[in-house]
Amino acid sequence: MSSKKETAIEQDDNLNEIESLDREFVFGTWSYQSEVSPTQIVRAEGVRFTDAAGNECIDLSGQLMCSNLGHSAEAVAEAIASQAREGAYFAPGFTTEARARLGEKLAEVTPGNLSKTFFSTSGTEAVEAAIKIARFYTGKQKIVSRYRSYHGATYGSISATGDPRRLMAEPGIPGMIKAPDPYAYGSTLEPMQSLDYIEEMLMLEGDTVAAILVEPIVGSNGILVPPDEYLPRLKELAHEHGALLICDEVMSGFGRTGEWFGCDVFDVTPDIVTMAKGLTGAYAPLGATIVTDEIAAHFEDEMFCHGHTYSGHPVAVAAGLAAIEAYQEDDLIDHAREVGSYLGERLVELETDHPSVGDTRGVGLFRGIELTKRKDEREPFGRREHKISKGSTTVDEVAAEAYEQGAYVANMINTLIIAPPLTITEAEIDEAVDALDAALDVSDAAMDA
Template sequence: MPERESQIESNPNEIERTDKEYVFGTWSYQKEVSPTQIVDADGSRFTTADGNEYIDCSSQLMCSNLGHSAERVVDAIEEQVQKTAYVAPNYTTESRAKLGKKLAEVTPGDLSKTFFSTSGTEAVEAAIKIARFYTGKQKIISRYRSYHGATYGSISVTGDPRRLASEPGIPGTIKAPDPYAYGSTLDPMESVEYIDEMLELEGDTVAAILVEPIVGSNGILVPPNEYLPRLTEIAHDHGALLICDEVMTGFGRTGEWFGCDVFDVEPDIMTMAKGLTGAYQPLGATIVNSELAEHFEENMFCHGHTYAGHPTAVAASLAAIETYQEENLIERASEVGEYLGDRIDELAEKHPSVGDTRGVGLFRGIELTKHPEMRVPFGERDDKISAGTTIVDEVSATASDNGVYVANMINTLIIAPPLTITENEIDTAMEAIDVALDVSDDAMSTD
């Protein structure tokens, strides 16, 4: 592994200093913000202003599914800008119409009509409103270990502690337990039956259950195969809709088109973003089944955005989906994902601080522990809203010092590289993470 200067200790350049002074860093105490300038990116790698190159082992924010050199997408954006950069939402473009049809083809079941926005949080906002419009009910059940976005409705249905500063949020949001075998008092299937009881006790007032099929930034939580089918059954038995938030799990991340495909489930509403364009343009989407679509023929769809269906964004998305299809990237993610999973399991056998490994496809998590028998985490939920760094942060920083970018959330390293990553690049990344895990091994409890 080449030696390099720690990103945490590096001296900022003029661009980094200017950014820190004039731009808010997200989800952070501003005194701790230390932006790093990226000057180039190609494939599964990016280069910073100090000349260091990194393997992007988390696809930035789990969104650069196509890597950093998808020329077809770049060309589509350029071509659209040359034609027209913007049209009002009451007009359309060829790409918007074709993308709507394409999403109806690649999404499961009867999902058929889409509202386009500019981000995952906006896609969730639309889903909440659609569920309420359609059912005439107000309550939304989501889960405690969840993230659905930063805008007011989306942060209200989010479970993780980042919601707390924005409370009270929108009314009618209720939190349920999660299918988290490693860190919960409930067995995963007990947790889903608990949701059944919640719906029973709430009476006929719940519009929808909103879940990530596989929880993303709260730990890569993969439920048992029977969990999501049972949850769908519970929702429909109580007259509620099932909303699947596929913002992070969509477009090949799990080795299937969508996370719900892993469990053969057809949601009533699906939200998506991130891999929708491979992050080449900001675009969110909310797709509904034909029954919901038909409802709005005679009932007002009371929602909209200035940039709904922005021409360059939908052109990028159409090109991205065509790239997934023509380069067989969904199937490839499944195959390469098995290799990644095997390599992660090898690290788990070597490092006692690895308490659990989870995931499917190219969506993997390494959860750390101070004491494996007692399952004591290094990172706690409150760390998301606290100042300072944790051992988990130090592990990620050490991986960065050795040329690999790895995001971490609470107590879990998130391994979610671009779908284009090679096995050789995975091997290189695992070498860096191997070194980084020595940090957590050394910090384990000795009693």
């Protein structure tokens, strides 16, 4: 009998040894495993990374819209190493200087009277905490979220998610209600009409809604930027009906929009904010859920019935503290605003030059390119159902060609997501846009005649 485990996976001659081992023994996420083909990364520096085949790419999507500091944040790496040597783990009932200082920093950089934080290890856990806090605080159960949203993969957060990836996990947890999005490109409602719809939902649900949960700027479902008056009015509607406003800033936080948080773009202080990704610049897994003074005070004499083994993990919070200090000391928020404007201008040029670019939109360094096969009708190449079906789309092929041209860009449904590290320069933007320019010839050629 062979000592090696038998495997039904066929060897892919295009994969090296490490990629083959990973393919065989590690699940690929959100994928049919027969279609998984991992790429080994061997080096990364600044806004670039290099794969095992020697291909160097500008990281135009910050990996999964999380590498806000790029790949050379030495101060963050040193903070991780130093804390690991000092004490890698202590139970949440203990504290460290980094945890206390990070809590203080988050109260400083978040808007308004957001003041007290629960630490977890990911964005999905941060959203889970927000849902529970809203229910504890209001005594109500229902959560209103939107159809074009992504809030995470655990059962509560995937139930709040509108993205079609939720379908395979349903039925989800009770009390989750979906609303329309402020998305003029692909909705029958104008953006502000969607607010009227939500207002009617709240009225018809009676006094049973604990919170409205939204991404201030929708991330992986298309980089959807609402009108300026949308988020302020949404908060008013929530409060008029005794509900809280939760802003999921997992993707839009920490300078991505040219402000500290997406809600800052609209001058709104939510009742609860969730965050992760840019919180450490992806140097360590860390999520956080911050609440207002009023909500924090509620739990002085009511049990905060939530926790994790790794809540406030010393190494992770040390990374978070060092990351925020890097944003401040290197003036990266202002830099993202400045180069983000330049990026927006360059993407508009692509829209002018390529008929398959149906729309470009975004704020700061958080932008999207939506493709179309019939420009007059804005007919998409990729549809929602493609996110959970086998095979590739023209949008996938454009992203693959961009990689061949030297720019890594994530794509979701019908949108190329442009979210590079905040450290990117105008020269590096030009280089990446040249790669996109060449890649978009693929979608131009695939348009309907």
